[in-house]
Amino acid sequence: MPDSSQSRRIVSPAATDEEIQFEASLRPKRLDDFTGQAKVKELLSVTIEAARRRGEAMDHVLLIGPPGLGKTTLANIVSQELDVPFDLTSGPMLQKKLDLTGILSNIRNRQVFFIDEIHRLLPDIEEVLYSALEDFRVDIVIGQGPGARTHSLPIAHFTGVGATTRQGLLSAPLRGRFGLILYLKHYDVPEMQKIVHRTASLLGTPIDTDAAEEVARRSRGTPRIANRLLRRVRDYAQVRAEGHVDLKVARMALDLLEVDRFGLDEIDKKIMLTVLEKYGGGPVGLSTIAASTDEEPDTIEEVYEPYLMQLGFLDRTPRGRMATERAFEYFNVPRRPMGWGMGPNQPKLF
Template sequence: MGKVSFRPTSWEEYIGQEDLKNNLKITITASQLENRAIDHILLSGPAGVGKTSLAYLIGVVLKTKTHILHGPNLQKPSDLICVLTLLKDFEVVFIDEIHAISKEVSELLYPVLEDNTLNLIIGKDYNSKNINITLPKFTLIGATTNLYHLSHPLIQRFPINLTMSNYNLSDLQQIIFNCAAQQAIRLGMPEAYFIAQHSRFNPRIAINLFKRIYDYALTTGSKIITIALIKVVFKNLQIYLGGISKLEINYLWIINNTFSNKPTGIELIAQVLNEPVLNITNSVEPLLLKLGFLQKTNRGRVITTKGQEFLQKINFKKFENS
C-alpha cells in the first residue's frame, strides 16, 4: 500500500460530522461572496476524529496554501512570527495540538486573532518600543484534544469554536468501504461494517485496522477480504468486539474476578493493573462506558451484566496471569 493518503479532498469525501460541515460550508460561502478570509477556527475533540483532515480540506476548498505547525514546536514567539510575517492573503495556518503552545506564544496570538495585528516589542528596557504589524487576511485553524488546557482568553478569541465527536458505525463503515475502493480492493459493506464494529468509534483506528487487514491479504495472496480473514487478523492483533484490547479486558477481569465485582476505587485498580490512573480514565474507561460494560458509582467501579456476559463469551480466564 505504501504511503497512501486517505485524506478527503472534497466535502463529499469527508464522511461524518454533518452539522459541523454544513456550518463550515455556509461560513466559507459567505466569506467568498464578500472576498474576505474566513474567521479563525478552533477544532476540539478526541484524537483521530478528523480535525487535521478537516483543516487540510478547508485549505483545499479555499484553493489556498495551508501552513502546518505543531503546538509542541511553538515555544518561542519567534517560532510563530517567522511564519506569520511571510503569509499572503487568504492563506491558512493550521496549528495542531494548539494546547501545547507556550504562554508567550499564546499571548502573542491575542492581537493576531482579535485585530489581525502582530504586536512586537523591539529592544530592551528603556530602549524598547512597540511595533504593530498588520498581517494579511488569513485564517488560523487550531486543533486540540485538550480544550481546557487552553487559556480562556485564547479560546474566546476564536470566532468559530467547533467540537468534533466520535463516529457512528454507519459513517465508519462508509469510510472503510471508501478506503478499499481507493485501493481497488474487493471488500463488501458487511465486511466494512464488521471492521467498523472493532474501530472504537474512531475513523483513524478504522483506517489503521483496514491497513493491517490489507497487509495480511497481500501477504497471503487473498483476492477478497472476507469476515473470516478479518477475524484472523483481529485475533492476531488481540482485538475484540468494539475494539476492546487486552488492557481493557484485564481491567474488566480485575474488577470482576479479583474484587468479585464489588465497587472498587480507581486507585486500587490502577495499582493492580500497573497503569497510571490518568491512562485508565482517559484511554480505558471511556470505551467501556460507551459499550455499557462499566458503571461508575459513588463507591467505585462495577462491571455491568453486559460486561460480565462479554467476559464469559471470550473466556476471560486466559487473561488471569497475563
Template sequence: MDDLRDTAEPEDEVELAVEGALRPQSLAEFVGQQKVRGQLQLLLDAAKIQQRPADHILLSGPPGLGKTTLAMIVAHESDRPLRLSSGPAIQHAGDLAALLSSLTPGEVLFIDEIHRMARSAEEMLYLAMEDFRIDIMVGKGAGATSIPLDLAPFTLVGATTRSGLLPNPLRDRFGFTAHLEYYEPGELERVIERSAVMLDVQLPPAARAEIAKRSRGTPRISNRLLRRVRDYVIVHGSDQGATMGIVDAALDLYDVDSIGLDRLDRAVLDSLVRRFRGGPVGLSTLAVAVGEEGETIESVVEPYLVRIGFIGRTPRGRIAMPEAYEHLGLPSPESVLRFNDL
C-alpha cells in the same frame, strides 16, 4: 503485538503517507459530521463571495474523527495554501511570531493540539487573530521597546481534544467552533467502503460491518484496521478478498476483540475487576497497575470504556460497571449492581 488504538500521532512515515492518501479532498467527499459539514460550507461560501479569508475555526473532539482532514479541506476549498503546526512545537512567543510573520495573505494556518501552546504564545495569538498584528519586544529591562508588526490576513484553524483547557479569551476569538462526534456504524461502513476501493481490497458488506463494529466510532481506526486486513490478504494470498474469516483472523492477530477493545483496554478492565475487586480505585494507582502513564489511561483508554458503560467515575475513583464483568465473563458483585441502579 502492535497497538491499533487511536493516538494523536501516526506510527511512522509510511502510516502517515497512507492516511494522507485516504483523506477526502472536499466536504462533499467527507463522510459523517453532517451538521459540521453544512456549517463549514456556509462559512466558506460566504468568505468566497465576499473575497476575504474565512473566519477562524476551532475544531474540538476526540482524536481520529477528522479534524486535520477538515483543516486541509478548508484550505483546499478556499483555494488557499495551508501551513501545518502544533501546540507542542510552539513553546515561546518567538516561535509563534516567526510562524505568523511568514504567512502569505489568505493562508490557512492549522495548529493541532492548540491547547498545548505556551501561555506567552497564546497571549500573542489573541491580538494576531483579532487585529492581524503582533507586538515584538526589543531589548530588555527599562530600555525594552514594543514594536508593532502587521500581519497578512489569515485563517486560523485550531484543533483540540480538550477544549476545556483553552482559555476563554482564546476560545472567544474563533468565529466558528465545531465539536466532532463519534461516528455511527453505518457511517464507518461508508468510510471503509471508500478506503477499500482506494486500497484495492475486495470487502463484502458483512466484512465492512465487522470492521466498523471494532472501530470504536473512529474513522482513523477503521482505516488502520482495514490496512491490517489488507496486509493479511496480501500475505496469505486470498483470491476471494477479505472474507469474514480473514477479517476475524487478522484482527484477532492484533488483539482487537469483537467490540474494539485491545490489549491495554482489557488490561485496565482486568486489573480493575480482579486486582481491585471492581474499585473504586484512583487513576494513578490503576495506571501503575497496568504499567502505563496516567494521562494515556485518562485520554486514550478511559473515554471509550466510559462511553460504552464499562467504567464509571465516582468521587472516590473508577469502578467497573456490570457490562465490564459481563464482557469478561464474570458475575457482577452486588455493590456494583446497586451503584448501577442509583
C-alpha cells in the same frame, strides 16, 4: 502481521510518520467527499461559501473531539475549498515566542493556519496568538530592560484553525478568539462502513460488504483506527487469502490482532481487568490504574476511558473509576463478596 508490541497499540491515536503519510494519501480533498459529521459539514459549508463570496478570510475555527476523527482533514478541506495556502504546526512544537512570531510574520492573505493540540500551547506563546487572531498583528519586543520597546507588526488576514482533544484545558480568552466552535463525535457503523469501503478502494483491496461492516464495527467509531485495522486485514488477506477480504478473513485477521467485537484491544482489556480483578470493580484512582497498567494517565483519560464509558463498562465518580455490572458480565469476572480486602476476609498473598 505486526509484532505484539504493534498489535497491542493498534487503536492508539499516536501516529508514526509512515502512518501520517498513509493517512494523508487517503484524506478527502473536498467537503462533499467527507463522510459523517453532518452538522459540522453544514456549518463549515455555509461559512466557507460566505467567505468565498465576500473574498475575505474565513472566521477562525476551533475543532473539538477525540483523536482520529478528522480534525486535520477538515482543516485541509477548508483550505482546498477556499483555494488558499495551508500551513500547520502543533502546540508542543512551539517552544518560544519567536517560533510563532516567525510563522505569523510570513503568513499569506486568507491562508489557513492550523494548530493541532492547541491546548498545549505555553502561556506566553498563547498571548502572542491572541493579538494575531483578533487584531491580525504580532507584538515584537526590541531590546531589554528599561530601553525595551514593543513594536506592533501587522500581518495578513488569515483563517486560524485550532484542534483539541481536551477543551477543558483551553483558556477562556483563547477560546473566545474563535468565531466557529465545532464538536466532532464518533461515527456510527454505517458511516464507518462507507469509510472502510472508500479506503479499500483506494488501496485496491477487494472487500465484501459484510467484511467491511465487521472492520467498521471494531473500529471504535474512529476513521484513523479503521484505516489501521484495514491495513492489517489487507496484509493478512494477501498472505492467507489471495488478497480478497471476506467476512471469514476479516474476523480471523482481527482476532489475530486481539481486537474484539467492540473494538477493545489489549490495553483496554488490561485497564478493565485491573479495575475488575485487582480492585474489585473500584472505586480506584486514575493514577493508580496508570501505575498498575504501565500507561500514562493522560493516555488513559483521553484515549481509552471515553470509549469504555461509551460502551457502559466504566464510570467516573467523585471517589474514582468504577466498573459497571455490564463490565463484570462481559469480562466474565465474578463480583467479590462485601468486605473483601478488609480484616479477616482479606486473602493471603503468600
